[in-house]
Amino acid sequence: MIKRIELMNDWRFRLTDNDAFESIQLPHNHVELPFNYFDETCYQKVSTYERTLTIPKLLENQVTKLRFEGVMAYAKVYVDGEFLGEHKGGYTPFEFTLPQVLEDQETHQLRVFVDATEREDIPPFGGQIDYLTYGGIYREVSIDIYSPLRIENAKYEAYQTLLPEKGLRGQILVVSETEAEGHLRVNLVDQKGALVATNETVLRVEAGDQWVQVDFGLLKEIQLWSLDKPYLYEIKASLNEDIFVTRFGFREAVFQADGFYLNGERVKIRGLNRHQSWPYVGYAMPKRVQEKDADILKSQLHLNLVRTSHYPQSIHFLNRCDEIGLLVFEEIPGWQYIGDEAWQAVAVENVREMIERDWNHPSVILWGVRINESADNHDFYEKTNDMARRLDTTRAIGGVRCIDNSEFLEDVYTMNDFVNDGRGTYLREQQSVTGRADKVPYLVTEYNGHMYPTKIYDNEERQAEHVLRHAQVQHASYADPYITGAIGWCAFDYNTHKDFGAGDRICYHGVMDMFRNEKFAASVYKSQVSPDVEAVLKPVTFWARGERSIGGILPLIVLTNCDYITVSFGASEALRVDKRAPELGSLPYPPIIVDMEAIPPSKLGEWGMRWEDGIIRGYVNNQLVSTVHMSKNPLPTTLIAVADDNQLTSGVKDATRVIVKLLDQAGQVLPFSDAIISVTLDDESQNLGRIQGPSQFTLQGGQFGFYLETNGKPGQLRCAINILNMKLASVELAIEIA
Numbered sequence: 001m002i003k004r005i006e007l008m009n010d011w012r013f014r015l016t017d018n019d020a021f022e023s024i025q026l027p028h029n030h031v032e033l034p035f036n037y038f039d040e041t042c043y044q045k046v047s048t049y050e051r052t053l054t055i056p057k058l059l060e061n062q063v064t065k066l067r068f069e070g071v072m073a074y075a076k077v078y079v080d081g082e083f084l085g086e087h088k089g090g091y092t093p094f095e096f097t098l099p100q101v102l103e104d105q106e107t108h109q110l111r112v113f114v115d116a117t118e119r120e121d122i123p124p125f126g127g128q129i130d131y132l133t134y135g136g137i138y139r140e141v142s143i144d145i146y147s148p149l150r151i152e153n154a155k156y157e158a159y160q161t162l163l164p165e166k167g168l169r170g171q172i173l174v175v176s177e178t179e180a181e182g183h184l185r186v187n188l189v190d191q192k193g194a195l196v197a198t199n200e201t202v203l204r205v206e207a208g209d210q211w212v213q214v215d216f217g218l219l220k221e222i223q224l225w226s227l228d229k230p231y232l233y234e235i236k237a238s239l240n241e242d243i244f245v246t247r248f249g250f251r252e253a254v255f256q257a258d259g260f261y262l263n264g265e266r267v268k269i270r271g272l273n274r275h276q277s278w279p280y281v282g283y284a285m286p287k288r289v290q291e292k293d294a295d296i297l298k299s300q301l302h303l304n305l306v307r308t309s310h311y312p313q314s315i316h317f318l319n320r321c322d323e324i325g326l327l328v329f330e331e332i333p334g335w336q337y338i339g340d341e342a343w344q345a346v347a348v349e350n351v352r353e354m355i356e357r358d359w360n361h362p363s364v365i366l367w368g369v370r371i372n373e374s375a376d377n378h379d380f381y382e383k384t385n386d387m388a389r390r391l392d393t394t395r396a397i398g399g400v401r402c403i404d405n406s407e408f409l410e411d412v413y414t415m416n417d418f419v420n421d422g423r424g425t426y427l428r429e430q431q432s433v434t435g436r437a438d439k440v441p442y443l444v445t446e447y448n449g450h451m452y453p454t455k456i457y458d459n460e461e462r463q464a465e466h467v468l469r470h471a472q473v474q475h476a477s478y479a480d481p482y483i484t485g486a487i488g489w490c491a492f493d494y495n496t497h498k499d500f501g502a503g504d505r506i507c508y509h510g511v512m513d514m515f516r517n518e519k520f521a522a523s524v525y526k527s528q529v530s531p532d533v534e535a536v537l538k539p540v541t542f543w544a545r546g547e548r549s550i551g552g553i554l555p556l557i558v559l560t561n562c563d564y565i566t567v568s569f570g571a572s573e574a575l576r577v578d579k580r581a582p583e584l585g586s587l588p589y590p591p592i593i594v595d596m597e598a599i600p601p602s603k604l605g606e607w608g609m610r611w612e613d614g615i616i617r618g619y620v621n622n623q624l625v626s627t628v629h630m631s632k633n634p635l636p637t638t639l640i641a642v643a644d645d646n647q648l649t650s651g652v653k654d655a656t657r658v659i660v661k662l663l664d665q666a667g668q669v670l671p672f673s674d675a676i677i678s679v680t681l682d683d684e685s686q687n688l689g690r691i692q693g694p695s696q697f698t699l700q701g702g703q704f705g706f707y708l709e710t711n712g713k714p715g716q717l718r719c720a721i722n723i724l725n726m727k728l729a730s731v732e733l734a735i736e737i738a
């Protein structure tokens with residue numbers, strides 16, 4: 001490519017032919033949705049997007065392509081009324097070559113019809129699906145200008161990765177309009193921008209496409225990409241003036257029956273599934289917010305893997321996974337249903353589009369080439385497996401099933417094991433699932449979810465059981481060397497179809513809510529890292545005598561990686577507790593359980609006696625590292641509103657999350673407060689952006705959130721967050737857009 005022109009602004013949109021056009025920016029969602037209780041057919045329409053195209057003067061034979069990163073679910077594209085092309089499937093990119101006639105300074109009319117109905121000819125549609133597929137042009141669109149002799153893609157592979165001298169080779173897709181000659185140069189550049197190696201060839205090519213092999217041979221002093229040090233190189237290929245740049249990481253990822261090995265070291269996979277959706281705007285979140293999700297999973301929940309359930313997700317999300325060292329299991333769109341041959345052909349094409357887009361991401365270690373939880377289908381899955389093997393020989397292949405004794409065409413038997421119903425069996429042993437005589441690489445790709453939906457404002461007993469179930473399955477995964485790991489259902493609550501969820505169009509299956517606020521169960525994952533990374537201390541309680549049945553707070557689960565804790569009740573002496581739950585003993589850091597043996601009821605007071613403050617302290621190497629203070633008399637004391645970012649970017653739509661919490665005098669969230677919050681943008685700021693969703697809402701479980709969205713203009717976005725009917729100070733936020 002010589003140049004990319006982003007087409008994110010200046011679109012006109014109408015949902016149906018009866019509507020008037022409105023001005024919009026990308027990413028865009030067909031309909032701004034309520035938080036819950038909405039009819040999902042409201043966005044399932046055939047809409048129209050229009051835009052003027054101005055294409056700079058091109059040199060002879062230069063090629064312009066119109067690229068869409070993702071349009072849900074079927075797009076038909078016209079320029080000046082001429083049909084340019086169509087694309088089926090909402091999660092993978094597509095591009096069309098613009099006709100030569102456009103290659104001048106004139107303006108032209110681009111029109112895209114976007115069909116967001118659940119068309120039976122396109123995966124994942126045809127049956128029921130437990131998630132929503134929000135309509136619209138919800139990812140980037142660009143005009144990409146290429147030379148007549150150009151590079152359209154490149155795939156790089158490391159070899160002898162674990163030896164002191166590591167190999168690097170690549171395959172470069174060279175496309176030429178005519179018979180031509182060019183100078184191909186491929187540079188490997190390190191993070192400081194220094195040239196590490198270069199490979200040069202003079203190419204003589206026929207008209208058409210060809211894959212050109214390059215081999216750098218063995219390279220010295222190459223840094224590995226790992227979970228702790230995700231070192232990324234840049235590989236810049238140039239063919240005359242045409243350039244293709246990608247990032248690359250040297251790492252070896254191998255699934256064996258006895259575990260997953262990253263760079264030769266066994267890593268127990270501890271992950272969660274992620275849907276790429278948010279309140280109100282569905283999938284249509286800009287780069288920054290996509291990246292933030294990866295940060296939350298890696299740095300807040302301390303996971304080592306995310307499954308992009310159930311489709312290829314934003315490139316910004318994957319890029320961030322590369323940067324921070326979060327492994328990815330990526331899969332094609334689908335949910336239980338397999339359609340006819342034409343439908344299957346689209347799914348095979350989805351495999352190709354996914355792999356050709358993402359094969360240079362070091363974070364991606366596994367391709368999912370089956371329709372999530374579908375039945376066996378030999379012919380179809382031979383095709384998806386063949387496609388994946390043909391395109392990428394370096395990565396393992398999986399495909400998520402929920403059936404036992406399923407035909408095993410892949411490299412990793414990826415299984416949703418929902419056996420934990422709270423009655424004592426946490427995970428099944430792999431051979432009882434696979435029905436095979438031998439052991440194979442085996443990964444648990446879902447558990448919990450619908451087995452125990454839990455809301456952020458649910459009562460303490462339910463939340464404690466939610467915590468236990470996540471801990472139990474992770475414990476079972478750690479206990480069994482023939483389970484490479486377990487990926488829970490799921491990271492975040494999500495809007496869904498009427499056929500699923502709590503009746504309000506939400507599946508409360510997350511360890512976080514839709515704003516990524518933590519439920520207690522989030523700390524099951526958080527607490528599994530060394531306290532050197534973060535000391536975690538989370539007592540699973542609201543600290544009240546009368547919240548649980550029968551009263552009291554025992555037994556108290558404390559999710560922690562501290563060596564021991566002390567518990568104080570009022571002025572009484574601090575009691576030391578270090579007993580870890582023996583039935584969760586395989587976890588790196590099993591929870592500490594404060595039971596009546598550790599603290600007799602007389603020390604905490606009985607029903608009818610005074611309730612007192614609680615202080616829990618966590619110690620590592622006998623040093624106090626964390627303190628949780630819980631008030632006997634929690635009262636609304638402070639409203640906090642914290643933005644993820646106080647600097648946003650102008651030019652295109654940007655967004656940031658603001659988390660709102662009502663805290664008591666000890667700094668704890670008031671878990672049952674549904675106080676009303678009002679958010680106001682000042683007059684000037686209203687020209688710079690908006691609040692996604694309503695500007696008044698009630699807290700849920702004492703907390704909530706909203707996203708501030710910009711419109712590309714620079715300035716300062718100022719907003720005030722007030723709590724109604726309480727004399728508490730409001731919070732003012734000022735966010736720079738530069």
Ligand code: GAL
Nearest residue numbers: 130372373448449450451489
């Ligand atoms: C699985 C499915 C997920 C989700 C989950 C809820 O069967 O693969 O998409 O519906 O159940 O627990």
